[in-house]
Amino acid sequence: FPVELTDLVREHVREIPDFPAPGVLFRDITPLLADGPAFGALVRGLADKYRGHVDAVAGLESRGFILAAPLALELGVGMITVRKAGRLPGPVVGVDYALEYGTARMELRPDTVTEGQRVLIIDDVLATGGTGAAAVQLVERSGGEVVALAMLLELAALSGRTKLDGHRVDSVLIY
Numbered sequence: 001f002p003v004e005l006t007d008l009v010r011e012h013v014r015e016i017p018d019f020p021a022p023g024v025l026f027r028d029i030t031p032l033l034a035d036g037p038a039f040g041a042l043v044r045g046l047a048d049k050y051r052g053h054v055d056a057v058a059g060l061e062s063r064g065f066i067l068a069a070p071l072a073l074e075l076g077v078g079m080i081t082v083r084k085a086g087r088l089p090g091p092v093v094g095v096d097y098a099l100e101y102g103t104a105r106m107e108l109r110p111d112t113v114t115e116g117q118r119v120l121i122i123d124d125v126l127a128t129g130g131t132g133a134a135a136v137q138l139v140e141r142s143g144g145e146v147v148a149l150a151m152l153l154e155l156a157a158l159s160g161r162t163k164l165d166g167h168r169v170d171s172v173l174i175y
């Protein structure tokens with residue numbers, strides 16, 4: 001991504017110490033979303049990288065949805081919703097993955113993906129990579145081809161990229 005886009009994100013992310021737990025530094029993107037011109041520039045900047053190369057944008061519930069919908073519209077393609085367990089009516093495919101404490105599950109209706117469709121996965125944060133890796137599996141099991149994973153923020157210390165081996169990961173800002 002161009003350095004201007006990285007700067008834009010850095011300038012609008014707020015750092016909140018000790019949230020949601022003591023010792024954790026939370027990176028909050030809500031100031032970026034609340035700034036109309038900045039949000040617009042972000043979506044156009046993301047779209048410029050993928051225009052003509054993707055057939056659909058897959059957003060990861062919840063915060064990924066905020067980015068996926070305007071990006072899909074800007075690209076003129078559809079949006080695929082990868083959802084938390086139990087939200088989508090069947091038939092769904094599901095993937096369980098490990099969290100720091102416990103497990104989580106993401107689901108997708110395979111009929112929202114067409115065979116060979118070039119899919120861009122987008123989320124706000126790449127941390128341990130569990131969520132992104134689950135999304136890759138779901139899209140591929142549904143017949144889609146994952147072009148790349150676009151992440152607004154990447155927390156490099158958590159090595160999420162290693163879980164996404166073999167896939168292109170584009171992060172706007174890496175901490």
Ligand code: PRP
Nearest residue numbers: 061062063123125126127128129130131
């Ligand atoms: C956060 C974030 C990413 C995910 C990254 O979502 O929005 O989706 O964690 O973590 P990982 O790389 O370790 O999997 P969260 O599950 O907190 O839910 P939300 O998007 O609904 O806020």
Ligand code: MG
Nearest residue numbers: 061062063064
């Ligand atoms: Mg999330």
